[in-house]
Amino acid sequence: MKIAMIGAGYVGLVSGACFSDFGHDVVCIDISEDKIARLKRGEIPIYEPGLETLVETNARAGRLSFTTDLNAAVADADVVFIAVGTPSRRGDGHADLSYVYVAAADIARAVTGFTVIVTKSTVPVGTGDAVERIIADTNPDADCVVVSNPEFLREGAAIDDFKRPDRIVVGLEDDRARPVMEEVYRPLYLNQAPLMFTGRRTAELIKYAANGFLAMKITFINEIADLCEKAGGDVQAVARGIGLDNRIGAKFLNAGPGYGGSCFPKDTLALVKTGQDYEAPLRLIETTVAVNDTRKRAMGRKVIAACGGDVRGKTIGLLGLTFKPETDDMRDAPSIAIVQTLLDAGARVRAYDPEGMEMAKTVLDGVEYGADAYDVARGAECLVLVTEWNQFRSLDLDRVKSLLASPVLVDLRNVYRRAEVEKAGLAYISIGRSDQVPVLDPVQTDAAE
Structure with missing residues (x-):
């Protein structure tokens, strides 16, 4: 044809x-x-x-x-x-x-x-x-x-x-x-x-309904992650426990810094507007949009808390900028809000992404870009894993520890196991686990600066 x-x-x-x-x-x-x-x-x-x-x-x-x-x-x-x-x-x-x-x-x-x-x-x-x-x-x-x-x-x-x-x-x-x-x-x-x-209208609704439901599923597990941190649970185990239920399924139950990209943000918002136009408000989707927007900034505050509550004048290293791996798409990526939160708090931000840095330069101001993950870690107060590219899954943690000004790894994708990170001498902060925010040694912090 x-x-x-x-x-x-x-x-x-x-x-x-x-x-x-x-x-x-x-x-x-x-x-x-x-x-x-x-x-x-x-x-x-x-x-x-x-x-x-x-x-x-x-x-x-x-x-x-x-x-x-x-x-x-x-x-x-x-x-x-x-x-x-x-x-x-x-x-x-x-x-x-x-x-x-x-x-x-x-x-x-x-x-x-x-x-x-x-x-x-x-x-x-x-x-x-x-x-x-x-x-x-x-x-x-x-x-x-x-x-x-x-x-x-x-x-x-x-x-x-x-x-x-x-x-x-x-x-x-x-x-x-x-x-x-x-x-x-x-x-x-x-x-x-x-x-x-x-029917044609049904097909149009299927697309929006699918994306709305998946966005809601992501937002749900992220809120459960917040509860796990407060109540002493492990969100990965919770996700597995509910995902094994065939009625729920395991996909889109990975807790993280919120959804982004070319589809979910604009499609959920358009679906909300459509519901309002037809006087059939979609309250769950409205809440999903609001919660997801708030979460991205909250991840920036999580990083600040991991650094003792003050990042003014300190360098924060970010690994990954795109909204997900295997793309150069920066549209509504969680990294945008995280970077802005850190910059607003007075931090210096250094970042590396395997494919997204050229696109990131068009949407992010005030960011320094590194040559690789270890370049980003050098002299940083904290290293933050934002996007789970495969090359970030097997970092030489001993080398990372030697490069950081303060030994803190914030893993917003739960890529690593606590035991292996702590074995390398790094404080480990993840998503949806009852981690304790490290209290940094003031002498060590001053020396690093």
């Missing part, structure tokens, strides 16, 4: 590359001439494991191409995917659908013959209806069917998620789209990946 993918960002590029790997002819379209030029040179503008090889292989085979010419690509396509950004709208938190609507109008002017138009972007319920109206208003003669096909890709594991999905949700109101979408996903359908057909 001939597929036009409007938007060569994260969702569009990953989806386009995977569809081309299925054997479809895919053209990815973007308004950024620089981005398209880079893609044509084989330069991938985002970090996603395996994506560079996938793009290179299919581009070389002639199944995947890139252009800024929407008209030609759409006119030749059997299926047109809309995969543009839907960021939170400034001022009110609603999803900004302006890019979706512009794409719909552009498609309407370029389309020829029967075409299935698929909304891949994450959009509020009812957006498919609006896209359908825009197309009809722009080109009353267009023979199009509008479908919702939300993505469920995890950054860092997107290719595997696309090729081995838990489910494929297709929302439609016109049955003419069904055989087309079955053909688009035929390789997965033959492998018995669940292809779930629903």
Whole structure:
């Protein structure tokens, strides 16, 4: 099949590359001439494991191409995917659908013959209806069917998620789209990946409901972690104990500094706004958003407490800046609030991230960047593990101890075991355990300064 993918960002590029790997002819379209030029040179503008090889292989085979010419690509396509950004709208938190609507109008002017138009972007319920109206208003003669096909890709594991999905949700109101979408996903359908057909509005709600529930699950275990610290429990054991219940499941029960990234923050906020618009308030999601926002700053205060309550003039080392490993995405990363809290308290912040530092420089001011984990530790009052990159899981703790001005490790991802950290002579502060905040030797602290 001939597929036009409007938007060569994260969702569009990953989806386009995977569809081309299925054997479809895919053209990815973007308004950024620089981005398209880079893609044509084989330069991938985002970090996603395996994506560079996938793009290179299919581009070389002639199944995947890139252009800024929407008209030609759409006119030749059997299926047109809309995969543009839907960021939170400034001022009110609603999803900004302006890019979706512009794409719909552009498609309407370029389309020829029967075409299935698929909304891949994450959009509020009812957006498919609006896209359908825009197309009809722009080109009353267009023979199009509008479908919702939300993505469920995890950054860092997107290719595997696309090729081995838990489910494929297709929302439609016109049955003419069904055989087309079955053909688009035929390789997965033959492998018995669940292809779930629903109404269009239901499909749009499924995406938001899924992200809202997962965000709520993360926030729940984080609040349980706070209780464990006060009551003497171990949140990892609690998470395992409840996760073994098949009704609950073990995923998304890792306590940490709060959720971030491109999806959960904006999608939970958009879901809250949607509930308000329909006079069906989603109180649990509202609370989830509020608790998660508060938690990120609380992690900064946790670090300050671990340093004896005062970090003014002291250097704090941060390991990891991106919201999760295996991505360079800094959007709403917990590190942003943690850094700001430390800077507000007068600390100097030195940080290292394997992939996210260039992106971090665009959103963080006043941060010094190290060459590696040990460079960050050198002379620091405290070392804080913020993002659980694999290379941070097996640090030479004796070396870390020798480099730090004060021997304190704050592990916001519970990567390490207390015994191994303390064996190296480090005070250890983690999440959701009844750790005691170390009382630092004033002589040692003064000497370190």
